[in-house]
Amino acid sequence: MKADLLEKIINKTARIGVIGLGYVGLPLAVEKAKAGYKVTGFDIQDKKVQMVNRGRNYIGDVIDGDLSEVVKSGKLKATSDFAFIKDIDCIAICVPTPLDVIKQPDIGYVKDAALSIAGYLHKDMLVVLESTTYPGTTEELLKPILEKESGLVCEKDFFLAFSPERVDPGNSTFKTKNTPKVVGGIGEDSTELASALYRNVLESGVFEVSCPAVAEMEKLLENIYRNINIALANEMAIICDKMAINVWEVIEAAKTKPYGFHAFYPGPGVGGHCIPLDPFYLTWKAREYDYHTRLIEISGEINQYMPQYVVERAYRILNRFKKPLNGSRIFILGVAYKQDIDDYRESPALKVIENFEKEGAFVQYNDPYISDFRYKGREYKSAKLTKKTLNQSDLAVITAMHGNYNYGFIQKNTAFIFDTKNAMKNVKNRHNIELL
Numbered sequence: 418m419k420a421d422l423l424e425k426i427i428n429k430t431a432r433i434g435v436i437g438l439g440y441v442g443l444p445l446a447v448e449k450a451k452a453g454y455k456v457t458g459f460d461i462q463d464k465k466v467q468m469v470n471r472g473r474n475y476i477g478d479v480i481d482g483d484l485s486e487v488v489k490s491g492k493l494k495a496t497s498d499f500a501f502i503k504d505i506d507c508i509a510i511c512v513p514t515p516l517d518v519i520k521q522p523d524i525g526y527v528k529d530a531a532l533s534i535a536g537y538l539h540k541d542m543l544v545v546l547e548s549t550t551y552p553g554t555t556e557e558l559l560k561p562i563l564e565k566e567s568g569l570v571c572e573k574d575f576f577l578a579f580s581p582e583r584v585d586p587g588n589s590t591f592k593t594k595n596t597p598k599v600v601g602g603i604g605e606d607s608t609e610l611a612s613a614l615y616r617n618v619l620e621s622g623v624f625e626v627s628c629p630a631v632a633e634m635e636k637l638l639e640n641i642y643r644n645i646n647i648a649l650a651n652e653m654a655i656i657c658d659k660m661a662i663n664v665w666e667v668i669e670a671a672k673t674k675p676y677g678f679h680a681f682y683p684g685p686g687v688g689g690h691c692i693p694l695d696p697f698y699l700t701w702k703a704r705e706y707d708y709h710t711r712l713i714e715i716s717g718e719i720n721q722y723m724p725q726y727v728v729e730r731a732y733r734i735l736n737r738f739k740k741p742l743n744g745s746r747i748f749i750l751g752v753a754y755k756q757d758i759d760d761y762r763e764s765p766a767l768k769v770i771e772n773f774e775k776e777g778a779f780v781q782y783n784d785p786y787i788s789d790f791r792y793k794g795r796e797y798k799s800a801k802l803t804k805k806t807l808n809q810s811d812l813a814v815i816t817a818m819h820g821n822y823n824y825g826f827i828q829k830n831t832a833f834i835f836d837t838k839n840a841m842k843n844v845k846n847r848h849n850i851e852l853l
């Protein structure tokens with residue numbers, strides 16, 4: 418009965434599950450535990466399960482003390498044994514939704530998670546999908562799997578909703594707890610139950626929509642909006658360079674308009690598990706309706722060109738010093754996909770490195786947040802940022818702006834710097850700095 422589950426949610430006796438303890442799932446699990454619920458996190462990676470159970474944090478947006486406290490108090494535990502789902506009342510799915518090699522949605526993780534739940538689905542259970550995906554996933558894919566495998570009927574025996582995760586890693590103002598949630602259930606009861614749960618956990622409001630597809634589409638709109646506006650900023654950067662105009666100054670000036678303009682900035686491309694991938698979930702789905710999402714495709718094209726463009730500009734800089742790119746020593750500063758985080762998934766810096774190496778350049782990198790990484794079968798280790806390492810490079814390329822870089826020191830000790838993020842805007846001496 419919906420009323421029984423609602424009561425359990427309101428009085429916090431509902432047992433909560435979170436599938437996928439990554440950038441999205443772990444903060445969510447911690448918040449739910451902090452709100453007073455008993456939470457079980459499920460993950461297929463034993464290492465993450467063990468770390469959570471030891472109270473050891475591995476996600477930047479989670480406060481170490483918060484995690485250890487909820488683990489110590491018994492409010493949060495982790496497991497890779499999905500049989501525990503039989504004891505859960507409300508479960509959230511936070512698994513990856515990547516693209517495959519030909520840039521089509523890889524919905525396999527969501528399917529696997531759904532199958533894991535289906536075997537243990539019971540009456541009066543709430544399932545909420547949080548992974549970003551194409552409109553229709555909850556109703557057309559998840560609901561049939563859950564109903565078929567369990568023999569239960571959605572909205573009568575169990576409840577199902579979509580509520581997109583909006584976490585912004587590294588954002589010190591907006592966290593899981595104070596970011597409003599959008600909820601769209603299969604029916605009114607599903608929406609009411611999922612909303613009640615979020616209202617009990619988060620400080621922010623809950624915005625209810627009429628169905629899961631609206632919630633799925635609104636999340637794509639959020640990310641496509643960013644993708645397109647970043648592409649516009651990148652295109653402006655390219656044309657501004659041709660016209661010898663400082664694009665950063667242009668944006669600062671445009672920002673003075675108090676309405677109708679929101680500033681986006683150019684850079685070496687887009688990265689992370691959202692902006693470069695999510696728009697193509699819609700592009701793919703739109704083809705089913707004989708529609709080609711041209712604006713999304715073209716912005717993807719511009720953003721994907723940026724790592725190549727960075728190398729072309731570097732080639733021109735080196736040319737001025739009569740140096741060929743082949744054999745030059747390039748120092749990449751920042752491989753994270755954005756400021757002050759340790760995530761380099763889909764980071765444009767990786768493509769920049771690859772493009773430099775293809776041209777015969779010797780590349781080393783430094784990132785205070787990423788001590789080493791593997792990319793296309795190669796191992797990279799962060800080089801120390803010293804007078805010597807900077808002096809030895811022909812060109813430093815800033816591909817991510819980190820708050821703990823001493824940009825004055827970098828400027829002083831490097832032959833030339835190509836700054837693709839305007840990270841050195843406060844450095845006074847600019848004779849050896851070129852901006853994107």
Ligand SMILES: NC(=O)c1ccc[n+]([C@@H]2O[C@H](COP(=O)([O-])OP(=O)(O)OC[C@H]3O[C@@H](n4cnc5c(N)ncnc54)[C@H](O)[C@@H]3O)[C@@H](O)[C@H]2O)c1
Binds near residue numbers: 511514
């Ligand atoms: N990272 C972000 O900034 C962000 C922001 C908003 C939305 N999202 C969306 O949230 C979803 C998750 O992203 P993420 O960044 O947290 O991914 P992630 O890779 O950090 O975490 C996903 C976790 O799910 C686990 N997992 C995979 N398959 C599983 C299964 N069958 N059962 C149990 N666990 C499984 C993985 O081991 C991993 O720990 C994606 O759809 C993403 O688009 C991400």
